[in-house]
Structures are given as structure tokens and as C-alpha cells.
Amino acid sequence: MAAKGTQKKQAQPPGLRELLRIPPGSDVDLASCDPAGAPAGPRNKKDGLADIARMGEHLADLQERLYAASAGGDRRRLLLVLQGMDTSGKGGVVKHVIGALNPAGCRIRSFKAPTEEERGQPFLWRITRALPKPGEIGIFDRSHYEDVLIARVRELAPRSVVDRRYAQINCFEQILADDGTTVVKIFLHISHEQQRRRLLKRLDNPHKHWKFNTGDIEERALWPAYQEAYELALERCSTRTAPWYVVPSDRKWYRNWAISTLLLEHLTALDPQYPEADFDVSACRRHLLEGD
Amino acid sequence: MAAKGTQKKQAQPPGLRELLRIPPGSDVDLASCDPAGAPAGPRNKKDGLADIARMGEHLADLQERLYAASAGGDRRRLLLVLQGMDTSGKGGVVKHVIGALNPAGCRIRSFKAPTEEERGQPFLWRITRALPKPGEIGIFDRSHYEDVLIARVRELAPRSVVDRRYAQINCFEQILADDGTTVVKIFLHISHEQQRRRLLKRLDNPHKHWKFNTGDIEERALWPAYQEAYELALERCSTRTAPWYVVPSDRKWYRNWAISTLLLEHLTALDPQYPEADFDVSACRRHLLEGD
Numbered sequence: 318m319a320a321k322g323t324q325k326k327q328a329q330p331p332g333l334r335e336l337l338r339i340p341p342g343s344d345v346d347l348a349s350c351d352p353a354g355a356p357a358g359p360r361n362k363k364d365g366l367a368d369i370a371r372m373g374e375h376l377a378d379l380q381e382r383l384y385a386a387s388a389g390g391d392r393r394r395l396l397l398v399l400q401g402m403d404t405s406g407k408g409g410v411v412k413h414v415i416g417a418l419n420p421a422g423c424r425i426r427s428f429k430a431p432t433e434e435e436r437g438q439p440f441l442w443r444i445t446r447a448l449p450k451p452g453e454i455g456i457f458d459r460s461h462y463e464d465v466l467i468a469r470v471r472e473l474a475p476r477s478v479v480d481r482r483y484a485q486i487n488c489f490e491q492i493l494a495d496d497g498t499t500v501v502k503i504f505l506h507i508s509h510e511q512q513r514r515r516l517l518k519r520l521d522n523p524h525k526h527w528k529f530n531t532g533d534i535e536e537r538a539l540w541p542a543y544q545e546a547y548e549l550a551l552e553r554c555s556t557r558t559a560p561w562y563v564v565p566s567d568r569k570w571y572r573n574w575a576i577s578t579l580l581l582e583h584l585t586a587l588d589p590q591y592p593e594a595d596f597d598v599s600a601c602r603r604h605l606l607e608g609d
Numbered sequence: 610m611a612a613k614g615t616q617k618k619q620a621q622p623p624g625l626r627e628l629l630r631i632p633p634g635s636d637v638d639l640a641s642c643d644p645a646g647a648p649a650g651p652r653n654k655k656d657g658l659a660d661i662a663r664m665g666e667h668l669a670d671l672q673e674r675l676y677a678a679s680a681g682g683d684r685r686r687l688l689l690v691l692q693g694m695d696t697s698g699k700g701g702v703v704k705h706v707i708g709a710l711n712p713a714g715c716r717i718r719s720f721k722a723p724t725e726e727e728r729g730q731p732f733l734w735r736i737t738r739a740l741p742k743p744g745e746i747g748i749f750d751r752s753h754y755e756d757v758l759i760a761r762v763r764e765l766a767p768r769s770v771v772d773r774r775y776a777q778i779n780c781f782e783q784i785l786a787d788d789g790t791t792v793v794k795i796f797l798h799i800s801h802e803q804q805r806r807r808l809l810k811r812l813d814n815p816h817k818h819w820k821f822n823t824g825d826i827e828e829r830a831l832w833p834a835y836q837e838a839y840e841l842a843l844e845r846c847s848t849r850t851a852p853w854y855v856v857p858s859d860r861k862w863y864r865n866w867a868i869s870t871l872l873l874e875h876l877t878a879l880d881p882q883y884p885e886a887d888f889d890v891s892a893c894r895r896h897l898l899e900g901d
Binding site for chain 2: 385386388389408411412415416418419420421423425427458513516517520523524526527528529531534537538591592593594596598601602604605606608
């Protein structure tokens with residue numbers, strides 16, 4: 318029986334986290350996940366956009382709390398890892414979802430092909446240097462997963478080296494979690510046909526040509542190998558500590574809705590609190606009122 | 610006489626740049642600048658906010674062009690330097706003005722008291738490491754100017770060392786400009802009384818206590834010395850290459866309006882262009898249409 322003064326929480330539908338998460342240890346078959354699907358949430362674009370706008374305010378509020386909490390010694394932070402094929406919308410998520418947050422509290426890093434200096438270091442070196450600080454939300458547009466994706470498909474490292482990286486990544490992410498980082502890894506799942514449409518659209522618009530790279534077409538030819546490499550990464554690195562989420566991304570509004578929702582669920586679970594004053598508030602008031 | 614087919618540009622009112630700029634070589638008397646003034650622009654908050662929203666879209670468009678241009682080899686970028694007393698609104702500008710931009714193209718750095726590692730290096734070392742890359746908009750919340758402001762007032766370095774920094778800063782900013790960086794330096798000018806009100810407001814709201822620092826009261830007691838240090842910095846470092854702008858900041862909406870406008874004027878003057886395709890567009894189209 319609920320004690321007087323307490324209230325039972327309203328029964329909540331299962332969160333999107335549960336629906337989109339790759340259960341640790343399970344097999345992954347991307348072909349069976351519909352990139353145009355909508356496993357939960359609004360059924361049309363109009364409702365989706367309205368929901369995204371509403372969540373934006375909520376996200377900004379939680380972000381401020383997280384940032385404020387760090388001033389009181391709370392080491393917690395969040396790292397959003399975005400992975401997906403070209404045109405899957407990693408940049409769009411940064412613009413439309415992260416754009417709702419206070420940029421002062423975001424640490425965004427886009428990982429390209431490693432520089433010569435980076436190649437001279439262990440693969441997690443450049444990642445470590447880009448991690449969010451306490452109170453921040455870090456966003457990785459591509460990440461250390463490239464070292465088991467393009468590195469595997471393009472054989473940029475010996476197979477044995479790539480093969481041992483999965484366990485290294487799990488160990489690395491466990492260390493981050495132990496230090497207070499919530500790691501949210503998102504695979505933006507698009508179809509081969511949707512990529513064709515988006516690449517053609519870039520070609521049709523001269524203002525989008527700068528986003529186009531002839532290398533994109535070569536990578537596209539390796540689509541099956543990439544899907545397989547993603548399946549392996551998702552199978553081997555979806556852990557209890559740092560699970561992978563598969564977000565259907567053929568429809569941009571649904572992708573943005575789902576990622577806003579995942580962010581909101583994780584930040585809500587963190588429940589960051591404004592720190593209490595560690596100084597004498599009334600003495601400060603007096604000082605200010607009595608001074609010049 | 611205008612040649613056929615050309616049109617005379619409509620006469621434009623002098624830009625805010627001209628109105629707010631400290632003319633190089635001039636004396637600066639901050640007491641004569643009204644922190645609650647509105648030298649140009651909307652006369653009330655409602656119009657101001659509408660104007661800011663309108664400019665936000667325009668700014669985002671120019672930012673995308675600047676970013677895109679860098680993909681075509683354009684090295685240009687912009688660095689916004691925000692300086693002002695506590696509560697003058699540096700963080701508010703990042704949230705409300707920079708918040709309208711794509712966070713992927715912004716490089717924001719907030720400078721606190723230097724770390725031990727930073728103190729072991731020349732004062733411009735940490736600044737150099739935080740500079741925007743081509744195509745980016747860099748935002749400094751405090752900057753190298755702290756080394757002639759708090760460093761002067763608090764005597765953190767010998768007077769002779771502080772005195773030679775002004776010329777060093779001018780030299781440094783000239784190097785940035787020569788490499789394609791538009792340096793926009795903004796002093797957020799608030800009154801002593803307005804600071805009192807804002808500090809009291811922070812004390813009144815437990816959710817704002819984390820922003821409060823008892824050190825702020827000690828710094829406030831040195832107000833006249835800080836104003837003098839600012840006057841010196843503005844006099845000595847407002848150059849043709851990198852002028853200082855004084856923005857009346859007692860009213861938050863006016864401050865945000867003025868800084869949006871200054872950004873817009875500078876980006877419009879840069880007139881960044883989408884780069885032309887350096888690949889065969891129709892061959893790529895064909896490839897995509899014929900492939901799987």
C-alpha cells in the first residue's frame with residue numbers, strides 16, 4: 318500500500334530505449350530492420366516536428382541542470398556517438414537535434430580519416446582527446462567505430478588487429494562509464510535506395526555539391542560489406558554498459574524524433590540536480606545591498 | 610552614370626559596425642557610453658526579438674556558406690571575442706545568438722583562470738590552440754584580453770610585462786587576419802548598478818546559485834580599476850585590422866540584437882560562396898542511376 322503523501326508513478330509505456338536497443342549478446346540482422354519503420358511515436362511528420370520542438374525545451378532544461386550539477390562536483394556527462402552510412406543524417410542530427418541545446422555545453426567532434434599524427438598513436442588516442450568534460454554533452458559524428466568499420470572493409474589494418482579492437486572498445490567504454498559518462502551509441506539505419514536518392518539530390522543542387530565526394534560512390538559499391546561490418550560491431554559492442562540503438566533513418570523527421578527521444582530518456586534517467594549554494598547567500602545579499 | 614544593366618545600390622544607413630566601433634587611436638571614456646542606450650535599431654523588446662529571430666535564419670545561411678566555402682579551399686573564418694564584467698551576458702550571447710547557428714560549425718571556448726600547464730606557456734599559447742579552423746565561427750567567452758585586464762588589476766604579472774602585451778596582441782591579431790580570420794571583438798558594457806541587480810537576482814533563485822561565485826563580489830569592489838583596464842585595452846587594441854565594438858548591454862534583448870547585427874554585417878561583407886563542383890556531376894549521376 319502506498320504510504321500517505323506518496324503517489325504511485327503513472328504506468329509508462331516502454332521507453333524507446335528498450336525498443337531500439339540491441340540486446341547485449343544478440344545476433345544482428347540489419348536486413349530485418351525496416352529503415353523506413355516507425356516502431357513507436359508520432360505517425361506523421363507534422364506531429365513528429367511538433368513533438369521535437371516540445372522536447373527541445375525539455376532537453377535544454379535538462380542540459381542546463383547537467384551543466385550546473387558539474388559546478389557542484391557531479392562528474393556525470395553524456396556522450397552521443399553517431400554512426401551511419403554517407404547521407405544517413407549524422408550532420409542533420411547535429412543541426413536539428415543538438416541545435417536545440419546550449420552550444421556552450423556541447424562538445425562536438427567530427428572524425429575524418431586520421432591525420433599522420435593520429436595514425437602514429439593507438440586508435441583510441443584521438444577519441445580520448447575529444448571526450449566531453451563533466452556536465453557536458455559530447456557528440457561524435459563518426460567515432461572509434463570507424464576503426465572496425467572502414468578499417469575492416471578497406472583492410473586499413475590487419476584483420477587480427479581489427480578483431481581485437483572490439484574488446485578494446487568495450488573496455489574503453491566501460492572506463493568512460495565508470496567515470497560517469499553515459500555512452501549512447503546510435504546507428505542511423507538507411508536503405509541502399511534511400512542513399513541513392515539523397516546522393517542524387519546532392520548532385521541536383523549546386524549548393525550541395527560541396528557535400529559530395531566521388532569517394533562516396535566507391536564506398537556505396539561496398540554496401541554489403543559495410544552492413545556486415547556494422548552487424549559485427551553492433552553484436553560485439555552492444556553491452557549493458559554502453560548499448561547500441563538502431564534508429565530507422567529513411568525519414569528525417571522520424572530519425573530526429575527518435576534521437577531527441579533517446580536523449581531525453583537518458584537525461585531524464587540521469588535526473589541532474591542544481592547544486593546547493595556552498596556560500597552564505599544572505600551575507601552575499603547584504604554585501605551587495607550595502608556596497609556602492 | 611550607371612552603365613546599362615547595372616543598378617545603383619540603395620543607399621544604406623551606416624552599419625552598426627560604424628556606430629559601435631572604437632576608432633583606432635581614439636581615447637576611450639566608458640563613463641560617456643550609456644550601457645542602457647540604443648544607438649540604432651529597434652526601440653522596444655518585442656521588435657528587437659522579432660528582428661533577432663529574422664536575423665537568425667540569415668546568419669545560419671551565411672554560416673553554411675562560410676563552412677561550405679572552406680571545402681573549396683577558402684581559408685576565411687570568423688572569431689568573435691566576448692569580453693565584459695561578470696553578469697554582462699557573455700554566456701547569454703552564446704546561448705541566444707550563437708544558438709541560432711549550426712553547432713557543427715562553431716568552435717566555442719570559455720577561458721577561465723589558466724591551468725598550471727597554461728601558465729607555463731606564453732599567454733597566447735592557449736588562445737592559439739582554441740582558434741577556429743577555416744569555415745568555422747570561433748567564439749571566445751573571455752580571451753587573451755584577460756591577460757591585460759584581470760592581470761593588470763590583480764597584478765598577476767609585473768606591470769612591464771602587462772604593458773608589452775598590448776602590442777603583442779595587436780601583432781597576434783594581425784597574423785590571424787593575414788591568414789583569413791575576421792576578428793570581431795565585443796565589449797559588453799553594463800552599469801555598476803545593473804551588475805548589482807543581476808547578482809541579486811542570481812542569489813534570489815536557487816537554480817542560479819551555481820553561477821554565483823563569492824569572488825564575483827571581490828571583483829565588483831574593483832569596478833573602477835576594471836573600467837580603466839578596459840579603457841586601456843580598447844584604446845591600445847582597437848586597430849583597423851581588429852577593431853573593438855562597445856555594445857550597450859544593460860538590456861539583454863538590445864545586447865543580443867546588436868551582436869546578431871554585428872555578426873550579420875561582418876558575414877555579409879565576407880560574402881562566402883558555395884564552391885563549384887570539382888568533379889564530373891553528370892558522370893556521378895549516371896553512375897548512381899545505373900548502379901544497384
